[in-house]
Amino acid sequence: MYEAGNTAAGRDRGTAVPVPRMWRRPRGAWGLVGLVAAVLLGTSLPANAAAAQGQPVAAVQAAPAAVDPECVQPGNARLSPRFYWRNVFGVRLGEGVIHESSSPNPFGGRIAPGSTFTFRWRPETTRNPVGSQYHIHRVNLASVMAVADVESVTGPGSFAGTTLSVQETPPHKLGDTVVRFRIRPGTEGRTATLSSADHSLTTRWLFTNINNLWENSGSISFTVASRASLGCTSSSVLG
Known part of the structure; x- marks a missing residue:
């Protein structure tokens, strides 16, 4: 019996007993670590939830301020210079x-800061001088741009400073150049003017430049007025 207990098989059975005991201890340690992690996770959840709830507030604060509605008292002044x-x-x-x-047309009327209007411009040569190669049309919008910012330009024309210009090559006909203006804040009481004198035209003819003559002359203008003086609260274009 004594010898049997000291056989290899007996020794194996004797040494096999501590093995499970060695693995029980790590499982107990991991259980303790899991308990601590669960406690820490539970305490961190309210903070994360508060942060998540705070995100929409930050997004609202970052949103741009609402733009004032349009406030324009339209006029009926127009300027379409003829040349020859x-x-x-x-x-x-x-x-x-x-x-x-222009639409709405502030010329001959009044417009409040923050309001917008579009300016359409299209030179058209109805009868070309024989031998003409191209025409370069220009209009200086410095007076308008002194009270308004250019928001967009579409069409064949382009700006160089305050001058809008386009090249007309016969027999090709030009489309409209559309400029969107927005009246700047702090310009109340100022007047913007557009006249025939603000236009110019140069024609390339038989390798030389020839100048044109203006058949009619005149000017149109609008005044920047406060929203209160125009009676605008939340309405748009006035009658």
Whole structure:
């Protein structure tokens, strides 16, 4: 019996008993670690939830301020200068017109800061001088841009400083150039003017430049007024 207990099999059975005991201790340690982690996770959840709830507030604070509604008292003043060329004998060589319009039209009326309007501009040569290669049309909008910012420009025209220009190449016809303006804050009481004198035209003709003559002259203007003086609270364009 004594010898049997000291056999290899007996020794194996004797040494096999402590093995499970060695693995019980880590499982107990891992259980303790899991308990601590659960407690820590439970205490961190309210803070994360509060942070998540705080995100929409930050997004609202970062949102841009609402834009004031349009406030325009439209006018009916328009300016469409006509031009022509003539030779030394006074005979007309060609002619055309500058089509201009605004919507809503502040010219002849009043407009409040923050409001917008579109300016449409389209030079058209109705009869070209024989031998003309191209025409370069320009309009200086410095007076308007002194009280308004350019928000967008679409069409064939482009700006260089305060001058809008376009090239017309016969027989090709130009489309409208549309400029969107927004009246700047702090410009109440100021007047913007557009006149025939703000227009110019240069024609390339037989390798030389010839200047045109303006058939009609005039000017149109609008005034920047406060919203209160226009009676605007939340309405848009006035009648």
